[in-house]
Amino acid sequence: MNNEMQTNKREENVPEKLAQRATVVPAVDVFESKDELLILADLPGVTKDKLEIHFAKGQLTVEGHLDDFAPEEVPFDYRRTFTVPQGIDAERISAQLQSGVLRLVLPKPAALKPRMIEVKAG
Amino acid sequence: MLTRFGDIDRTFTAMDQLRRRMDRLFDEYEPARGRDALRGNLADEAERSLFRGRFPRLTLSDAGSSLLLRAEVPGLSEKQLQLAIHQDVLTMSGERSPDAPEGYVVHRQERTPIKFGRTFTLPCKVDPEKSSATLKNGVLTVTLAKAPEAQPRQISVKAG
Numbered sequence: 001m002n003n004e005m006q007t008n009k010r011e012e013n014v015p016e017k018l019a020q021r022a023t024v025v026p027a028v029d030v031f032e033s034k035d036e037l038l039i040l041a042d043l044p045g046v047t048k049d050k051l052e053i054h055f056a057k058g059q060l061t062v063e064g065h066l067d068d069f070a071p072e073e074v075p076f077d078y079r080r081t082f083t084v085p086q087g088i089d090a091e092r093i094s095a096q097l098q099s100g101v102l103r104l105v106l107p108k109p110a111a112l113k114p115r116m117i118e119v120k121a122g
Numbered sequence: 123m124l125t126r127f128g129d130i131d132r133t134f135t136a137m138d139q140l141r142r143r144m145d146r147l148f149d150e151y152e153p154a155r156g157r158d159a160l161r162g163n164l165a166d167e168a169e170r171s172l173f174r175g176r177f178p179r180l181t182l183s184d185a186g187s188s189l190l191l192r193a194e195v196p197g198l199s200e201k202q203l204q205l206a207i208h209q210d211v212l213t214m215s216g217e218r219s220p221d222a223p224e225g226y227v228v229h230r231q232e233r234t235p236i237k238f239g240r241t242f243t244l245p246c247k248v249d250p251e252k253s254s255a256t257l258k259n260g261v262l263t264v265t266l267a268k269a270p271e272a273q274p275r276q277i278s279v280k281a282g
Binding site: 027028029030031032033038040042043044045046047068070071072073099100101 | 181183190192194195196197198199221222223225226227228229230231232233259260261
């Protein structure tokens with residue numbers, strides 16, 4: 001009897017969960033050159049107005065909402081989060097969406113670019 | 123030559139583990155993604171296995187007088203896609219041009235393959251003359267008009 005009373009109490013304290021849309025992780029390619037990081041993401045069916053890109057605390061989150069589903073389909077959104085190296089400037093991140101492919105360019109600040117260290121004969 | 127129960131049990135456990143590891147292996151290679159991952163309408167395991175792990179992901183639904191096919195083909199243009207219909211067999215093929223920039227280090231590459239082809243049997247015969255296809259935002263929508271003999275027909279119920 002004690003167990004029963006305990007579980008009831010626990011259920012009352014847990015807050016109501018909001019109904020959330022299922023999310024699907026889109027396929028991505030990540031490339032790096034000495035000047036920039038390039039992310040290509042497959043987001044078929046997503047248009048510019050349904051795309052959200054957040055960058056906070058070194059985490060870049062891409063979210064694409066879809067609204068065209070057949071009646072028997074389960075609706076979902078595309079969502080993926082990336083950890084980006086420190087020092088990437090949010091202001092200089094550029095995004096391009098074409099044919100359902102998102103192209104994100106993250107220019108590297110001077111501090112992250114590889115530097116040649118000269119070796120002087122001593 | 124008695125077979126001990128313990129041995130049989132261990133054999134089946136081992137086979138079970140092997141099967142599970144093989145399943146995981148395929149999942150890692152190409153995890154269910156996109157519309158496939160949440161397909162609620164294809165309850166048939168056989169049908170589902172047809173679509174798993176293939177590019178492009180697609181859904182096929184029945185819209186009464188036509189079949190509606192939607193395929194996810196991000197990054198492709200009309201020129202790179204071919205659709206062929208023969209009676210009730212549909213073949214979708216194409217080539218996705220690689221967009222990996224030269225001289226870049228590859229950290230992750232999930233957007234494959236480059237050349238693809240898929241063939242499957244439609245639930246009924248379709249009329250290619252009356253079918254159309256549009257490509258928008260990386261989604262190909264094909265409306266396949268059902269052949270006259272496959273159209274749904276009303277059967278009137280007479281009071282007896």
